[in-house]
Amino acid sequence: MRTDPSDNGGLFVGRRPGTAPVHFRGLPQRGSELRRRVDGSLAGILLAGMVMLSLLCWGPIPIACLWIAAQVNYLSGSVSLGIFVAFVGLFVLLFGALAILRRLDQAWILVRRAAGHDQRTGVLGRVFAVTAVICGGAFVLWFVLIHGPGSNVMPGNKP
Amino acid sequence: MSLLDYYRQFEGMSEEEVNAGLREEAIERKRKALMRVQTLDLSQTTWPELPHPSIVGAITFVARRGMQRYPHLRGSQLHDELAERHGVDPARVILGNGAAELLSSAARALIEPGQRLLSAWPSYPLFPIMARRAHGQAVRVPGGVDALLEEAREPGTRVIAIASPNDPTGELLATGELERLLAGLPDDVAVLLDESLVEFADAQPVNSSLELASEHSRLFVVRSFSKAWGLAGLRVGYAIGGPGSEELLAELQPDLGVSEVSQAGALEALRTCSEIVARRVAAISRERTAVTDGLRERGFEVADSQANFVWAAHPAIDGGELSARLARAGILVAGGAALGEPRHVRIGLRDSTASGRLLDALDKSL
Numbered sequence: 001m002r003t004d005p006s007d008n009g010g011l012f013v014g015r016r017p018g019t020a021p022v023h024f025r026g027l028p029q030r031g032s033e034l035r036r037r038v039d040g041s042l043a044g045i046l047l048a049g050m051v052m053l054s055l056l057c058w059g060p061i062p063i064a065c066l067w068i069a070a071q072v073n074y075l076s077g078s079v080s081l082g083i084f085v086a087f088v089g090l091f092v093l094l095f096g097a098l099a100i101l102r103r104l105d106q107a108w109i110l111v112r113r114a115a116g117h118d119q120r121t122g123v124l125g126r127v128f129a130v131t132a133v134i135c136g137g138a139f140v141l142w143f144v145l146i147h148g149p150g151s152n153v154m155p156g157n158k159p
Numbered sequence: 160m161s162l163l164d165y166y167r168q169f170e171g172m173s174e175e176e177v178n179a180g181l182r183e184e185a186i187e188r189k190r191k192a193l194m195r196v197q198t199l200d201l202s203q204t205t206w207p208e209l210p211h212p213s214i215v216g217a218i219t220f221v222a223r224r225g226m227q228r229y230p231h232l233r234g235s236q237l238h239d240e241l242a243e244r245h246g247v248d249p250a251r252v253i254l255g256n257g258a259a260e261l262l263s264s265a266a267r268a269l270i271e272p273g274q275r276l277l278s279a280w281p282s283y284p285l286f287p288i289m290a291r292r293a294h295g296q297a298v299r300v301p302g303g304v305d306a307l308l309e310e311a312r313e314p315g316t317r318v319i320a321i322a323s324p325n326d327p328t329g330e331l332l333a334t335g336e337l338e339r340l341l342a343g344l345p346d347d348v349a350v351l352l353d354e355s356l357v358e359f360a361d362a363q364p365v366n367s368s369l370e371l372a373s374e375h376s377r378l379f380v381v382r383s384f385s386k387a388w389g390l391a392g393l394r395v396g397y398a399i400g401g402p403g404s405e406e407l408l409a410e411l412q413p414d415l416g417v418s419e420v421s422q423a424g425a426l427e428a429l430r431t432c433s434e435i436v437a438r439r440v441a442a443i444s445r446e447r448t449a450v451t452d453g454l455r456e457r458g459f460e461v462a463d464s465q466a467n468f469v470w471a472a473h474p475a476i477d478g479g480e481l482s483a484r485l486a487r488a489g490i491l492v493a494g495g496a497a498l499g500e501p502r503h504v505r506i507g508l509r510d511s512t513a514s515g516r517l518l519d520a521l522d523k524s525l
Contacts (some may be wrong), residue, residue, distance in 0.1 A: 021398045022171040023172040023176075023180075024168070024169070024170075024171060024172065025167065025168075025170070025172060028168045028169050029160070029165075029168065031165070041424060107166070109169075110166045110167070110169045110170060113167065113169035114165070114166055114169050120171075
């Protein structure tokens with residue numbers, strides 16, 4: 001079954017849906033070659049920042065929230081308060097990080113365009129997916145090889 | 160440009176913004192198209208509408224049947240149809256490539272070098288030209304039948320050319336006046352009566368001059384399919400002479416006849432479009448009255464037209480200036496300078512919308 005609307009045997013000259021060129025409000029004044037290179041480097045820095053922030057979302061932020069919740073639990077003696085603090089902290093930090101990531105992604109698109117690339121979409125989805133795989137793999141390695149599940153099959157390094 | 164502004168210029172527009180921009184552009188295009196006023200060309204005497212589809216169909220049929228033969232010189236269906244419609248002997252009817260060619264041929268056949276061709280003036284600009292082409296002398300005679308009769312008594316006068324209705328004045332030569340002219344002319348003077356516009360006249364029967372042609376062998380009536388029939392591009396006209404004019408008529412007809420394609424179109428028009436022409440004539444008659452009255456109310460001198468145009472002059476504005484002012488208002492009229500009377504303009508008639516636009520433009524221009 002044909003699903004491509006532009007696959008019409010050459011009868012019509014059209015473009016694949018969703019591939020329209022970017023419409024600018026005015027013709028952009030592009031910078032010099034040096035500036036484009038600088039913008040290319042800046043785009044790389046922004047991408048690295050997005051990767052780092054995304055990695056934070058998959059490990060350090062949840063761990064930090066759990067650590068804070070544990071401290072609250074210890075100081076207040078209330079488990080419920082600890083759980084509540086953990087949820088609120090996770091909510092605020094994760095959604096804050098996502099908002100920052102989205103802004104970084106938009107900035108990355110603009111900087112890529114300024115560097116001379118026909119950048120139409122962002123990279124946030126791919127960054128999130130890649131960091132998820134990386135963090136998931138790291139967790140599996142840590143869980144299985146370093147800490148261990150604590151079962152009889154895989155006893156780990158418990159004394 | 161600040162650093163942030165530099166990067167913000169690379170922000171793309173959202174789909175909603177693009178669509179909103181496209182909608183605004185479409186609205187603006189539509190507004191401009193509605194505001195654009197087409198130029199109204201009232202400078203021509205030909206009919207402005209396209210020919211009826213049945214005429215185009217008849218022409219196409221003949222063209223597809225083959226055009227490798229020469230057309231019929233005599234005895235064509237169009238020729239026979241015209242003779243029957245006008246109730247004259249077919250030998251007294253000839254076809255030509257438009258009335259102008261028949262008039263020129265008649266002038267060449269009748270005028271010896273140096274002889275005179277009289278024409279009332281202002282009149283059809285071809286008359287003096289065809290006298291010169293026949294190596295004759297063109298004499299422009301302002302005034303009516305009396306002036307023509309007086310001038311015709313001068314030696315060397317051979318032909319009187321009259322357009323009725325007259326182009327550019329639109330005036331119709333009454334049958335009684337024509338009869339008086341024919342009766343008063345010397346025996347060797349022939350009358351070429353150009354009735355290309357006669358279908359538009361309603362002051363007397365359209366065929367009244369043909370009845371005179373049956374009695375006066377030196378009267379040649381020339382008619383055309385170019386005006387009321389709206390077939391100027393086909394170049395078909397015909398001439399009807401009096402009894403005894405057959406030999407001369409045979410000289411006038413084109414050497415290799417009239418195109419079969421043109422004949423087919425004219426014949427189809429005769430057979431199927433008579434009612435359409437009658438409606439056109441009635442509409443022109445209404446507009447003629449309305450425009451004439453409107454012009455006179457605005458101080459114009461307007462000749463009593465029986466054609467599809469009016470000949471008008473303003474007491475304070477030259478014809479060239481008036482036509483220039485109307486042109487600035489998007490209305491083209493024929494200036495009188497090229498037609499023999501610089502004070503006048505010739506204004507073609509169309510429909511009530513065109514008449515209203517003309518009178519409005521005059522109100523603003525005067």
